Amino acid sequence: MVLVSGGLDSATTLALAMREGFSCYALSLDYGQRHGSELLAAEKVCRMLGALDHKTVKLDLTLFGGSALTDASIAVPEKASNGIPVTYVPARNTIMLSLALAWAEVLDARDIYIGVNAVDYSGYPDCRPEYVRAFESMANLATKAGVEGKRLALHAPLIRLAKSEIVKLGTELGVDYSLTVSCYQADSEGRACGRCDSCRLRREGFLSAGLPDPTRYFQD
Amino acid sequence: MVLVSGGLDSATTLALAMREGFSCYALSLDYGQRHGSELLAAEKVCRMLGALDHKTVKLDLTLFGGSALTDASIAVPEKASNGIPVTYVPARNTIMLSLALAWAEVLDARDIYIGVNAVDYSGYPDCRPEYVRAFESMANLATKAGVEGKRLALHAPLIRLAKSEIVKLGTELGVDYSLTVSCYQADSEGRACGRCDSCRLRREGFLSAGLPDPTRYFQD
Numbered sequence: 001m002v003l004v005s006g007g008l009d010s011a012t013t014l015a016l017a018m019r020e021g022f023s024c025y026a027l028s029l030d031y032g033q034r035h036g037s038e039l040l041a042a043e044k045v046c047r048m049l050g051a052l053d054h055k056t057v058k059l060d061l062t063l064f065g066g067s068a069l070t071d072a073s074i075a076v077p078e079k080a081s082n083g084i085p086v087t088y089v090p091a092r093n094t095i096m097l098s099l100a101l102a103w104a105e106v107l108d109a110r111d112i113y114i115g116v117n118a119v120d121y122s123g124y125p126d127c128r129p130e131y132v133r134a135f136e137s138m139a140n141l142a143t144k145a146g147v148e149g150k151r152l153a154l155h156a157p158l159i160r161l162a163k164s165e166i167v168k169l170g171t172e173l174g175v176d177y178s179l180t181v182s183c184y185q186a187d188s189e190g191r192a193c194g195r196c197d198s199c200r201l202r203r204e205g206f207l208s209a210g211l212p213d214p215t216r217y218f219q220d
Numbered sequence: 221m222v223l224v225s226g227g228l229d230s231a232t233t234l235a236l237a238m239r240e241g242f243s244c245y246a247l248s249l250d251y252g253q254r255h256g257s258e259l260l261a262a263e264k265v266c267r268m269l270g271a272l273d274h275k276t277v278k279l280d281l282t283l284f285g286g287s288a289l290t291d292a293s294i295a296v297p298e299k300a301s302n303g304i305p306v307t308y309v310p311a312r313n314t315i316m317l318s319l320a321l322a323w324a325e326v327l328d329a330r331d332i333y334i335g336v337n338a339v340d341y342s343g344y345p346d347c348r349p350e351y352v353r354a355f356e357s358m359a360n361l362a363t364k365a366g367v368e369g370k371r372l373a374l375h376a377p378l379i380r381l382a383k384s385e386i387v388k389l390g391t392e393l394g395v396d397y398s399l400t401v402s403c404y405q406a407d408s409e410g411r412a413c414g415r416c417d418s419c420r421l422r423r424e425g426f427l428s429a430g431l432p433d434p435t436r437y438f439q440d
């Protein structure tokens with residue numbers, strides 16, 4: 001079970017899980033994010049890499065708001081900030097992992113992959129290794145599998161990698177990054193702004209890896 | 221933040237949280253359950269007890285299936301069974317608590333209430349005390365509040381009570397149980413079958429508490 005957002009990290013994670021020999025089921029969340037182009041990207045990535053099935057769950061997190069990604073009245077920042085940025089979506093990873101857990105349980109899948117990253121993590125609390133371990137412990141108590149003594153594993157293989165290492169790894173694994181969308185405010189065709197946090201991290205990743213950046217920007 | 225399903229346990233939990241002096245926000249999940257009458261019951265219960273706000277999140281768990289409550293082709297059993305029953309919805313409590321966590325984080329609320337019960341828990345893994353503690357640990361690592369050293373508490377005040385004790389407690393607190401719906405296959409007017417697990421536990425609760433059972437059954 002692999003969470004696929006349509007971005008660079010989750011595409012690399014799916015490619016890694018495939019290389020490990022898993023038959024992969026991919027899950028995306030349509031949570032009312034600012035643009036739908038990342039969900040379209042998720043679909044393309046899953047097809048390209050050969051996921052067995054890909055489902056998109058619809059869940060309207062704009063009902064709660066509280067983030068620049070789920071509340072249109074909060075602007076996406078274009079300068080680095082201290083502390084937890086306004087693009088943080090409260091409990092988003094917990095919600096996505098809970099949904100992955102639900103589908104995994106139905107399928108009797110025991111391995112869940114998420115592409116979180118603690119190096120370039122932008123200060124999100126739910127991208128830290130201690131969070132990943134705590135979710136795994138909880139998941140093992142939450143489910144039938146846990147009761148029956150079968151262990152569920154939560155894998156976050158990118159958690160300690162720099163963006164440049166992720167890009168190199170994915171390139172080796174044959175990921176076509178031109179299909180992925182990382183930008184917080186991409187346009188409907190998936191072209192990136194080049195100015196938000198997520199764009200900056202991505203651009204620097206390709207630059208420092210010495211690889212060509214296939215990202216399409218508005219001005220292209 | 222109180223999870224309210226429209227059933228007997230969560231109504232009692234909301235009444236308890238109100239008595240503790242909390243201003244309560246109530247959250248329900250429309251997950252594609254067999255009938256909508258429990259969501260209507262949740263609304264009535266929140267109004268009766270004076271919740272500050274009540275939101276219902278729509279999330280279609282029939283996409284995954286795997287339970288008699290989310291897959292119309294699996295019948296609701298009318299006899300007690302061994303092990304985890306088919307009415308168990310994979311990861312449902314984890315999903316509901318994740319959503320409660322999201323809204324709590326937006327509101328800066330630090331107390332989440334859930335009406336799970338380990339005595340009459342029908343064998344659901346996500347109703348056990350060790351599960352509740354594990355979710356709380358995870359939640360404290362998942363959120364801004366956790367990073368800032370503010371503690372989130374997950375309360376499950378009914379977890380060690382028998383159904384009869386819950387019914388007595390709620391009656392003292394002024395809960396009108398005629399508004400609540402516990403049945404797994406209630407009709408559109410909220411009338412109960414009287415035969416499923418949930419109906420049996422509820423009926424025995426009133427009986428053993430020596431209190432009149434206000435439940436409306438099909439045959440009434």
